Amino acid sequence: MKILVTGSNGLVGSYVVQQLLEEGHQVFATSRTDDRSAFKNPRYRFVQMDFTDPYALDAAFEAIQPDVVVHSGAMSKPDDCETDQQEAYKINTVGTVQLLLNAAACESFFIFLSTDFVFNGKEGMHKESDPADPISYYGRTKLEAEEAVQEYGYPWAIVRTVFVYGKPLYGRDCFVTMIAKKLRNQEPYKVVNDQERTPTYAGDLAKGIAAIIEKKVTGIFHLCGADVLSPYGMAMKAAAYLGMEAPLLEPVATASLKALARRPLKSGLDISRAKEVLGYAPLSFSEGLAKTLGN
Known part of the structure; x- marks a missing residue:
């Protein structure tokens, strides 16, 4: 199949491109x-494209005629979305509509990457x-995009x-690799300890x-890890994996950081449907950590 992937330079997009190439698809990364x-694969093509530009989109889609679109591109830093709401809406909502x-x-077939931030995080383990x-502008833009996807006239x-x-296959660090660098450099760092998350290994x-894509199933799916951890808990597990003490990692409450965007405190997702329908079987956090920090 011909598959167009947006946001291919990001962590999620890069892993999606790699997985789809391994499964024999023709991938157009954008x-x-x-x-x-x-990537040195004959089925790999890169197209530099801004998906908020309708003219660029018209040209790309006319040339590619994709069977599947995986839309992983986004403005994904919640604080940046609060600061520049116009740009966040343009990228996350209007760009998805385009x-x-x-x-x-x-x-x-349209597959949209969304977030646990569409929930308020009062209960946790959302179905x-x-x-x-x-409770944040980032979450609002992603929810509005979800609503547009649900009105799409073809499979989604x-x-x-x-x-x-x-x-990282390329590009910037993720949280875990960033923490590892701070530990090695003995840099002080504040890490929140009152948020419950279900961290997701990118390969899963x-x-x-x-x-x-293979099963051609539609609807909403929660894809994440099964372990419930705080960011501080993740950081301490990373330190333990590296065999390092972490006296400079300071556990703090979310409220103390005075971030611009509110974060859901219990944002874990229930993956029962994905297990049943997709045969989804995520790694434990310890296994994912070894793949992330191992040689």
Whole structure:
């Protein structure tokens, strides 16, 4: 199949591209910036494209005619979304609508990457059917994009995920690799200890998306890890894996950081549907940590 992937220079996008190439698909990776990958696969093509530009989208879709679109591109830093709400809305909501319009012309299967931040985090371990109630602007833009996807006239799937980590194939660090660098450099760092998350190994997420494509299943899926951890708990597990003391990692309450965007405190997701329908079987956090920090 011909599959177009947005946000291919990001952590999620890069793992999705790699997984789809391994499964034999023809992959058209797209990003606003130059190709940062080192893929040497004859079925790999890179197209520099800003998905908020309708003219660029028209040209790309006319040339590619994708069978599947995996939309992982986003403005994903919650504080940045609070600071520049106009840009966040343009990228996360309007950009998704533009992609949907072009995908419809090709009758593409549309897969949208969303977030646990569409929930308020009061209860935790949210199911796909739980009512959304975002408490940040980032969450609102992603929820509005979800609503647009659900009105798409052809097959679609929404994938919500949580706190993705993994060894960067290229590009910037994830939380775990950033913490590892701070530990090695003996840098002080404050890490929140009152948020419950179900961190997601990027390779698991990519396999789950590939399974959705292979099985041609539709609807909303929660794809994340099974372990419930705070960011501080993740950081301490990283320190233990590296065999290092972590006296400079300071556990703090979310409120003390005075972040611009509110974070859901209990944002874990229930993955029962993904296990049943997709055969989704995520690694434990310890296993994912070894893949992220191991040689």
